Amino acid sequence: MTAIAKLSVLDLAPVVQGSNANEAFARAKELAQHVERLGYHRFWMAEHHNMPDIASAATSTILAYIGAHTQRIRIGSGGVMLPNHAPMIVAEQYGTLAALFPERVDLGIGRAPGSDGVTTRALRRDAKAAEDLLPQLEELQYFLGEEQPGQRVRAYPGVGSHVPLWLLGSSTYSALLAAQKGLPFAFAAHFAPDFMMRAIELYREQFQPSAQLSAPYVMVAVNAIAAATNEQAEFLATTGQQKFVSMIRGQEGLIPPPTDNMDAIWTDLERQQVTRMLRESIIGNKEKVQAGLRGLQARTGADEIMLHNIIYDQQARLNSYELIMHG
Structure with missing residues (x-):
């Protein structure tokens, strides 16, 4: 494996x-x-x-x-x-x-x-x-x-x-600048995945070695939530989905607990928008998440993957990172 x-x-x-x-x-x-x-x-x-x-x-x-x-x-x-x-x-x-x-x-x-x-x-x-x-x-x-x-x-x-400097981005601008300056590049696929593959491709194609870095180095940031079951992980993920709905609406507030019914919260259009922004998210039991991370690495050739999540319960957050690393 x-x-x-x-x-x-x-x-x-x-x-x-x-x-x-x-x-x-x-x-x-x-x-x-x-x-x-x-x-x-x-x-x-x-x-x-x-x-x-x-x-x-x-x-x-x-x-x-x-x-x-x-x-x-x-x-x-x-x-x-x-x-x-x-x-x-x-x-x-x-x-x-x-x-x-x-x-x-x-x-x-x-x-x-x-x-x-x-x-x-x-x-x-x-x-x-x-x-x-x-x-x-x-x-x-x-x-x-x-x-x-x-x-x-x-x-x-x-x-x-x-x-050590890194350039972060969600478009091709920072990818090209990172390549020009010979810096490692981190792509924000956890909220803006649209240009992920193109940005990484351009960065590798145009990379110029520098005193800091001799070869391209790509990190991809992605949302990842692991729990004992796929259903439990999907439940935990509704906290982040609510956060993005609030952002779309321009509403402020603290991070909410998960919900059993997102359909009572978002409209069809909001569901489509959130799903698009979060489409690279990897959510499920440990086997599903680890397989998803391997798939992301295979698609992007990432040298490193940075995990982010929005989980209401602290113990569930700690458990998620443990399951992903060690199962």
């Missing part, structure tokens, strides 16, 4: 109904410790804003908390939305993390705002900043690289740290 690719975890510190951010952080810490024991390779967290059900807005801060409560697992951003920040600030933040947790820190970069247009303006972000990420990326590399002769502005800490 073909072995599954290296497995990692993406978490957003979800805030479930009846809970708060403090409890979400405790759940994230417990999950990171759990998947570290299970042998997962990375634990990444993502920047989102103005979303009451996601507590990972200050990504570098919560990663310091996660790093302090783990020993070996790589930690990182999946990702930092670079147009929201001055590259020097990002270099200082992740240079600090790299100093605290040597050889464990990744810096994944994206260009989406991580929220809606009104919030984007509140972040004081140049409306055109995401149109061309290259200058910002090169500025970030400059601050993380070796000090140059005559360099007057440096990131302390950060300079000389060479924190």
Whole structure:
């Protein structure tokens, strides 16, 4: 039987109904410790804003908390939305993390705002900043690289740290930029799978080796939920389906418990939209999920698969990752 690719975890510190951010952080810490024991390779967290059900807005801060409560697992951003920040600030933040947790820190970069247009303006972000990420990326590399002769502005800490950079994306833009800069590429198939195969193909075709990376390296992020039975896993997955319905409607709220009847919640059109966005999700018992992951790896040639899920119950969330890794 073909072995599954290296497995990692993406978490957003979800805030479930009846809970708060403090409890979400405790759940994230417990999950990171759990998947570290299970042998997962990375634990990444993502920047989102103005979303009451996601507590990972200050990504570098919560990663310091996660790093302090783990020993070996790589930690990182999946990702930092670079147009929201001055590259020097990002270099200082992740240079600090790299100093605290040597050889464990990744810096994944994206260009989406991580929220809606009104919030984007509140972040004081140049409306055109995401149109061309290259200058910002090169500025970030400059601050993380070796000090140059005559360099007057440096990131302390950060300079000389060479924190590994990744480019994240859900389209061909980041794939082509990752190829141009010789960086590893992570595709967000967990919510936007439409361009997955084309983006990966273009990345591999146009990859140019760099000091960081000599050959293409692809990671695919996908939703995966495992439980004792297929029916139980499908039940757990209704939490995430409700979350996406709320996003389509522009409604805010905390992460809901699963439901026995999604048809009482979504319209036919909403069901079609959610099904399309989540069509790469792998949901079922351990055999079904492991087979699905092997199939995804075979289709994409992924070097690594990053797993994400939205599960209301913490123990079910922990059990899901255990079943996927070890059955």
